[in-house]
Amino acid sequence: MMRMRSVVIAALACTTACGDGKAAPDAGVDARLEGFESPDLVCPGGPGCETTGDGVLKVGAAKRVWTPTGYETYTDENNDNEYQMVEPYTDLNGNGKFDGVWLFGGGRPAKGVTTDIEVRAIAFSEGDVSVAIAYIDAIGILSTDFDLIRADPRLAGLAIDHIVIGATHAHETPDTIGLWGPSVAVSGRVPSVIQKMHDAAVEAIKEAVETAQPAQLQIASTKLINDPTNPTSTTIDFNMDIRDPVIMDPTLTIARFTKVSAPTETIGTLVNWANHPEVARSDATKAATITAHYPSYLRTAIEQGLTAGETFYSADALAGLGGVTVFVQGALGGQIGSLHETHLREANGDLYDEEDDHMEQLLGRNSAARALIALRDTGETTSVLPLAVKSATYNARLENTLFHVAILVGIFGADDNLLRGYNRDNPIDEDNQPWLPLRTTFIQVGPLGLVTAPGELHPELWVGGYDGSWSWGWPLYDANKPNPPRFDEAPAPPYMRDLVLAHDGVKYPVLAGCAESYIGYLVPAYNYALHPSNPYIKEAEGDHYEEVYSVGPLVEQHAVQPILQLLQHR
Secondary structure, three states: OHHHHHHHHHHHHHHHOOOOOOOOOOOOOOOOOOOOOOOOEEEOOEOOEOOOOOOOOEEEEEEEEOOOOOOOOEOOOOOOOOOOOOOOEOOOOOOOOOOOOEEOOOOOEOOEEOOOOEEEEEEEEEOOEEEEEEEEOOOOOOHHHHHHHHOOHHHOOOOOOEEEEEEOOOOOOEOOOOOOOOOOOOOOOOHHHHHHHHHHHHHHHHHHHHOOEEEEEEEEEEEOOOOOOOOOOOOOOOOEEOOOOOOOOOEEEEEEEEEOOOOOOEEEEEEEEOOOOOHHHHOOOOOOEEOOOHHHHHHHHHHHEEOOOOEOOEOOOEEOOOOEEEEEEOOOOOOEEOOOOOOEEOOOOOEEOOOOHHHHHHHHHHHHHHHHHHHHHHOEEEOOOOEEEEEEEEEEEOOOHHHHHHHHOOOOOOOHHHOEOOOOOOOOEOOEOOEEEEEEEEEEEOOEEEEEOOOEEOOHHHHOOOOOOOOOOOOOOOOOOOOOOOHHHOOOOOOHHHHHHOOOOOOEEEEEOOEOOOOOEEOOHHHOOOOOOOOOOOOOOOOOOHHHHOOOOOHHHHHHHHHHHHHHOO
């Protein structure tokens, strides 16, 4: 579906994006376009967040459902899960046109709901320092939506220094980007649905901040590989990497914050793992139904626990933690997911590989079981929890012709704040390229260090692993494929994960993916290849699908190097 749309949009390109006009790349813009001079927020120590006061960390958490309601559905007469204009529909508002909720993929209106989709937030404050993290069940969210949420009057007066907002990358969710509407030239963003998401995010953040109370931390991590004692046992019981090189971080980190006044009562739990939430799209009986995928089942199992015999990973019951669980997506670029040849373990040990909602349930329950066991058996508890945050804005050049056209025809919305650095009066061409404003943030809560990335980060940019040390028994790459990785051009250490761990006291590094903006795949330069004659329309030979949905060949330089720059700032 996405490939077909690329070809059709390409036909529009020269009527909307091509021309003879020239303009300076920085035309009319007073902004640095590569990297940043200095962070615009450093706490404690910056204006408004000078001190940590008595050093007591306060934590709050909340959640809100933003599942659309009252939308129109249709009769899928040819069972292709795509709406055709001749197919009958429920005209609830009597306006004579079909008003559906469009899902990822294009031309796919929602037929119903499998699980609710939610916003879940956790807030931290210490003295003058206050920060919140909110993750939304969505494929991705534009920076302009994040700006609207942060600027909402309902959050004014709460003295929040910064709010990190991310997407779980759940695929069967309403189109929050705009690319997947009823036709290639019509946005899939439905204003009332987007507003419901905004409201839910604001309400969850507000409650999390307002209910914060003194907390202590219990934290652990585990590797979701087949045999945790054997690093070459592969990851096939959970997920895999289908793009060469096979490099992935299977670490699941669980951080439970409990009340100081009642240490067995959970306020909120942060869980981080990298895996695409998408397998239920292949379930013909439930295709085109709204779902949060496995994160919904993972969160529920963390909160409510698992009964004896409910999961392969524990014969005994696993007690739930209660509170609110916030799932933070990880470095899932390069097709880290549970499709294709992955199989999961049923409670009795049988293998299950049907790509449907049951597989989502197994993913959620099995990963939750491993998380709960790790916290029970290896979790460390501390009440010494210094809070610090630093954040910087920067820009990435948008060279992808497909995205140029989508912007020019209003697919992404009409907010001018989405782009900068080019002359809007002249055609977009090689001398007049728009830039996307981005942000990255690092948050430290005691031994937990979290850094954001504005899209689907390829894991090697997080961990390195070019020597096969993060391949877990899988072959590093297939030398017979065309356009193989150019390992001699791979970046040298330290890598992003190394720089997170270099902060004093950090023992548990977390990559918060699809956060603060969404610009598609963050593909490393050493393995970036475009089709020689139809870039961004066709894929280059070999494993190079992701380049078609990246901002351009300089994405590592423009969007990833500033993250390393921020992590090294002291």
